[in-house]
């Protein structure tokens with residue numbers, strides 16, 4: 361039986377992405393690797409619309425957050441963390457581990473970060489670092505990162521470090537344009553590759569801020585990684601996962617070949633939401649503007665959502681339950697990858713079957729299709 365993976369990472373990978381890694385290895389100190397890596401770096405630069413390098417790390421998303429923390433957090437640094445869920449909480453915990461003093465601002469799960477609230481916390485504290493989450497995977501909220509940054513005081517603006525683990529590749533994330541200083545992301549969600557690669561991008565201001573500092577980690581020393589990024593033949597300080605980098609190269613080709621990529625992701629999310637609501641589920645994120653284009657969280661009023669998750673799993677469909685505070689309260693379906701109408705109809709049809717063939721609105725498919733076509 362086929363199993364349909366709808367988890368918020370990893371996502372199903374395309375045939376070309378899967379087979380790209382199934383080839384003979386090359387030396388990571390040879391010309392063939394340098395050429396491959398240079399190509400990947402320029403595709404990442406195109407995706408982020410950035411001129412600066414992206415550091416590629418053998419790690420998951422948490423490793424990329426750890427890399428930001430090991431380079432920017434230390435005793436004497438004051439950071440504001442605005443969290444709207446489990447992953448915002450995790451970033452602040454990692455950052456605190458490296459010694460920074462933290463001011464934690466909590467936002468009600470299911471809502472997003474208010475630009476004025478983040479700006480006020482910075483104004484009051486004079487903190488030098490602000491931690492944000494682009495896409496809060498535990499609730500399905502896409503935060504308005506550009507608006508939050510635009511609202512910050514211009515004088516003594518903090519370094520803005522963003523967890524983009526489940527946002528990059530799914531929604532436009534152009535750090536130079538948006539004013540992000542440090543961006544962490546990973547391979548297994550919006551970049552549609554197997555798990556195992558973490559990424560860190562830094563603004564010129566952020567590179568300057570760590571110029572005279574020693575990283576608290578040997579492996580995740582970002583300045584050392586940058587030293588290996590020679591324009592005519594970039595390499596990594598330590599042995600890179602060459603096969604994964606081949607897969608990533610193929611996935612970036614797929615994303616960059618579709619000019620409407622981000623619009624398609626938003627369109628799929630809107631269509632799914634229309635069908636999910638018509639079936640009788642309750643969307644966890646009420647404000648449509650804040651709904652993630654990559655992951656949707658919802659509950660079933662008056663019923664245990666876990667039974668829907670279990671029923672789907674017996675059908676060979678693999679969604680995710682809630683995490684952290686959301687455990688037992690919501691289920692989540694991911695659509696970071698190239699989800700279009702066939703996948704939407706599979707998800708909605710399976711949900712309908714999991715409900716025992718009942719739907720609040722018998723025209724749930726038409727509702728979803730109308731939103732897909734809109």
Ligand code: PMP
Pocket residue numbers: 368369420421422423447493495496497523524525526546
């Ligand atoms: N941040 C966010 C927003 C995430 O969605 C995740 C993974 N769900 C992580 C961090 C952690 O990433 P990983 O599991 O790859 O370490």
